Amino acid sequence: MSMLPTERAIRTTPEGLFWEPGERWVRGVKGEVTVVDSRHPVLVWEPELPVPQYAFPREEVRTDLLRPAKNPPAGTHTGSQIFYDLDVDGEVVENAAWTFPAADLAGYIAFAWFLRWDRGLDHWYEEEEEIFVHPRDPHKRxxxxxxxxxxxxxxxxxxxxxxxxxxxxxxxxxxxxxxxxxxxxxxxxxxxxxxxxxxxxxxxxxxxxxxxxxxxxxxxxxxxxxxxxxxxxxxxxxxxxxxxxxxxxxxxxxxxxxxxxxxxxxxxxxx
Structure with a gap:
């Protein structure tokens, strides 16, 4: 059965975000704790960033480890609405995660990687391979x-x-x-x-x-x-x-x- 082209097309939001469903199994780890374990991630491109980011369904994130951010940054992400601090065994990472207000991405949580931030998780994996710096762009060779x-x-x-x-x-x-x-x-x-x-x-x-x-x-x-x-x-x-x-x-x-x-x-x- 063939896949309709629109099923893999990049979508846009009124806020200026581009996104598409991902098919890779993605995990994010802080210390010995797996914070993200997702088989249904989406890739999100912001206008001001040259590389994509991952956002994950809430049910595939350890939301019990997230707290409303005490010092949320202003203007860090396109239309970002809610920031979260990450608390793993008493170690708090400020503004480690956030949500986008776009209706298409309701129910998804994005996490900081390593490109612009000194905060984030310790390790990220796509399938069994560790990924560094930022998610790989599927449209780049x-x-x-x-x-x-x-x-x-x-x-x-x-x-x-x-x-x-x-x-x-x-x-x-x-x-x-x-x-x-x-x-x-x-x-x-x-x-x-x-x-x-x-x-x-x-x-x-x-x-x-x-x-x-x-x-x-x-x-x-x-x-x-x-x-x-x-x-x-x-x-x-x-x-x-x-x-x-x-x-x-x-x-x-x-x-x-x-x-x-x-x-x-x-x-x-x-x-």
Whole structure:
């Protein structure tokens, strides 16, 4: 029996929210206590957030652990109506959960993950895999493909990488990233930093900064030493922010893209 297209279409609410039913078994844990155990989650996109959030039917949430928030924040979520503090064995997490006033989402409770908040649960799982930072977007793809393209990377005119063995990582709404074998990178020109970032699609990255005097942002080189299985091909390889360096692929100099990372890096498009 075929499924009608409208049964999986993203729905909208008058408040400006987008949402759709999810099919994954999702659990959220605080300490040793399972706070959320849901087989009927929904994914919710807010206009001001680039990633989705989960909301769960009340009956699949330990609502006995929720208390009306003592200090609810103002204007944190689109049309948010009620905030809850989470009390697990005497440990209180303020504003850990909330509801949306949208009629379509009545009876659902959303929880903070890790993207913007220092509050939330300790661990989240989709099926048996732990998920970090934020829920994965089902409309986003991340593909890591080995290639034989000729990739050269320069910083202020200095050649810092030259390879015919890159892995190209294609991620929806972001420029292609070129992951280069470490032996094809002038690692002596970079110094490791204590900066780390986490990605629900790729894993945890470590970073290096440029040693030279060029006006470039710190932490412009990174690697995933232990990437998630889906992008295992990038393991141990090194990638540069296209926004901050000059990359030439098969003899064609790429334009520096403008992305959400550009402001963070303090870069501008380069001719």
């Amino acid at each position: 991340v593909d890591a493909l080995p290639s034989s393209r000729h990739v050269r990377v320069e910083i202020d005119g200095t050649l810092v990488a030259d390879t015919h063995r890159p892995v190209l990582l294609f991620e929806t709404a972001l420029p292609t990233r070129y992951y280069i074998p470490p032996e094809d990178v002038r690692r002596d020109l970079f110094v490791p930093t204590d900066h780390h970032t986490a990605c629900p699609y790729k894993g945890t990255a470590e970073y290096w900064s440029w040693r030279g005097e060029a006006d470039v942002p710190p932490n412009l080189l990174w690697s995933y030493p232990d990437p998630l299985t889906a992008v295992a091909a990038v393991r141990g390889r090194l990638a540069f922010f296209n926004e901050a360096v000059d990359i030439t692929v098969d003899g064609e100099r790429l334009e520096r893209p403008v992305t959400p990372f550009s402001e963070m890096l303090g870069t501008r498009p380069h001719p």
